[in-house]
Amino acid sequence: MKVLLISSLAPSLLTFRLDMIKAFQRHGHEVIAIAPEHGQQWEEKFKALGIAYYAVPIARTGMNPLEDLGTFLRMIRIIHKIEPDIVFAYQAKSIVYGCIAAKLTGVNRIYALVAGLGSILHSHRKSSIKTIIVKLILKTQYKLALACCKRVFFQNPDDKQAMSTMNLIREEQPSLIHGSGVNLTIFSEQPLPEQDVFLFVGRLLRDKGICEYMEAAKLVRQQYPQARCLVLGPFDTNPTAIPKHELERFVEEGAIEYMGATDDVRPYLQQCSVLVLPSYHEGTPRCVLEAMATGRPIITTDAPGCRETVVDQMNGFLVPPKDTAAIAEKMIWMIENRERLRWMSQQSLRMVRDKYDVDKVNQVIMDTMQIQPMEAVKYVGGDQRL
Structure with missing residues (x-):
């Protein structure tokens, strides 16, 4: 056919x-x-x-x-x-x-x-x-x-x-x-880094929660300056896209590191310890599934498409949409509870293998x-x- x-x-x-x-x-x-x-x-x-x-x-x-x-x-x-x-x-x-x-x-x-x-x-x-x-x-x-x-x-x-x-x-x-x-052959378990590294992956749209993530990153680094907060993804023509100068302001302040766009997210997932996606709505976010397949806990929103990927306090946390303080609080929790983070990473692997195998x-x-x-x-x- x-x-x-x-x-x-x-x-x-x-x-x-x-x-x-x-x-x-x-x-x-x-x-x-x-x-x-x-x-x-x-x-x-x-x-x-x-x-x-x-x-x-x-x-x-x-x-x-x-x-x-x-x-x-x-x-x-x-x-x-x-x-x-x-x-x-x-x-x-x-x-x-x-x-x-x-x-x-x-x-x-x-x-x-x-x-x-x-x-x-x-x-x-x-x-x-x-x-x-x-x-x-x-x-x-x-x-x-x-x-x-x-x-x-x-x-x-x-x-x-x-x-x-x-x-x-x-x-x-x-x-x-x-x-x-998610293809579990291409995306496989990777050891967690020693450093606390958070990663946002997605088009740079307000609806993806990029603004809340950058504000939360600023709060986290005020308390834990050794933590890294990465942003990976392209600028876009969507009406909710953020302008380049808005992201550059947070880069200049030292809140985030902008990694540009890529065709292969795996090296960046390998660098990070937690994926953060504070999106307002999704279908099912592919970046979250790929992060789970590499053994990464997730911080995402209790919003359509996102809430299905996380069992709260098991493989990560669900936070209210548009809540910068809640995002920062959970990022700091991940820094302060390293052993629990490792346990959560294994729950992500179990969930993705059971439910999201492509x-x-x-x-x-x-x-x-x-x-x-x-x-x-x-x-x-x-x-x-x-």
Whole structure:
């Protein structure tokens, strides 16, 4: 069968969906990908993995209706050309335009993965007229797109319930999975460093809790100046992204060390003793699963997608969202309770192996999508038998 994956970001396919792609290929199916990045380098990267690649401009945060119409029409043309048996889309605009385009071109087996609802749908505070209009448009688009799907995957029960409450999915559609999973061969147990090193990993967005982390780091280093507080991740075009000068202020004050962005987080996880992610909402944070797989305790928020990764006081701590003092308090506790930290690190390993192994997650996805291994055809006496 031809399985088409649609994403708003090509690197995301290679980072978050590669294990799933390989699972499809091991079952004997052809995988095709659509993403916005164009150029020979991307075609070659996907070709090396045995994946046909098509570039379609998708403005992740853009609000130009003419650009979006162009994306939609091009999506229709390419899907019609590919003639896939199955379409799997994730990220907001990929779901909206990919699923509707697939339905219009006659694809029946369409699936979506809602890996977090994003800032607009999660917002409960008083909004501007513009935000209210954007939220209404997004909900309408989601409703139309998800109506095209056989099943919709969610990475946490909060997002599933929210979509259901907003009447955006049918009762029989949702399927809950444990995030994207983590490859336990690539991410394995690493010894804890002797020094107290905290690490934030993620795009530098306010909604990721980067501001609270930096403020907490400042408080921690006032009391324990030997502690290191690292920040790893790229700047972004998202409306909630922080400007460069804001981060540089904390670097100049000595509160944090900015490590830049990377394609391989493992050397930084190896350096740290605790991962801190004070995000306001997630699908299921991949960086947390990767940290758990290396044997790191977690400090994260009691918020959608984050709370599923931590049993409070077992493999780390849950703190209220936007609570700088609580984050700093738990970071200091980790410094002062080294033996307990080591015990927590083992609980992270146990949890990730039991619940978040990528092979287990992908098997649930394939079972739900009814993707079976292609049986070899044997010829016996002129008869074809499976």
